[in-house]
Amino acid sequence: MKSYFNLNQWWIIIVMSSISVLINLCIPIKSITQDLNIPGPAAGTAAFGGLSNVAWVCLSRDLINKRGSGLVTALITISLLLLSGPWYNIEIPSYFSIYGVIAFGILGLCIETFRGRLRLLGGGLANLSCLVVTYLAIGLYFSVWPPLDFIPVLGLLAFMSGVIGPVLSSEIVKLLRNR
Numbered sequence: 001m002k003s004y005f006n007l008n009q010w011w012i013i014i015v016m017s018s019i020s021v022l023i024n025l026c027i028p029i030k031s032i033t034q035d036l037n038i039p040g041p042a043a044g045t046a047a048f049g050g051l052s053n054v055a056w057v058c059l060s061r062d063l064i065n066k067r068g069s070g071l072v073t074a075l076i077t078i079s080l081l082l083l084s085g086p087w088y089n090i091e092i093p094s095y096f097s098i099y100g101v102i103a104f105g106i107l108g109l110c111i112e113t114f115r116g117r118l119r120l121l122g123g124g125l126a127n128l129s130c131l132v133v134t135y136l137a138i139g140l141y142f143s144v145w146p147p148l149d150f151i152p153v154l155g156l157l158a159f160m161s162g163v164i165g166p167v168l169s170s171e172i173v174k175l176l177r178n179r
Helices: 007-026 029-035 043-064 069-083 098-113 116-142 148-177
Strands: none
Touching (some): 043 098, 116 148
């Protein structure tokens, strides 16, 4: 039985997922958002999710140009992130990390669904939906919500951050094709 993705495509998926994971683990995003007085929870996703997550899923999808590659990249990214610890370091309930899988699954589906001229919308919706799933999970389980006054601003910030992902991906693809 032949794999849907060839070896080079798997390589791209793994590299793009790994870049996203390294950004998430190595850059002190929480400290940066605290220094910028961006309220949480999940302020890092709102402000930087386009750069830390959406861009690399988009780039994988753009380089491979095969249906499903964005979704697979998103799911491998969250799988690698969860190897480093539970979603948002929340250990109880033990199944809480499933919300991370749901959030990244929706992120990948948005990238897959909104292609071509709608790719900026897809990037924005991808990051915004990831933020909404995270808010709902943390809020419903732990009653920790962002300040009500900031929710529209954080939603807009998340959408705009997500738009950066496809833009960055397009620029990287142009650079790779022009060399």
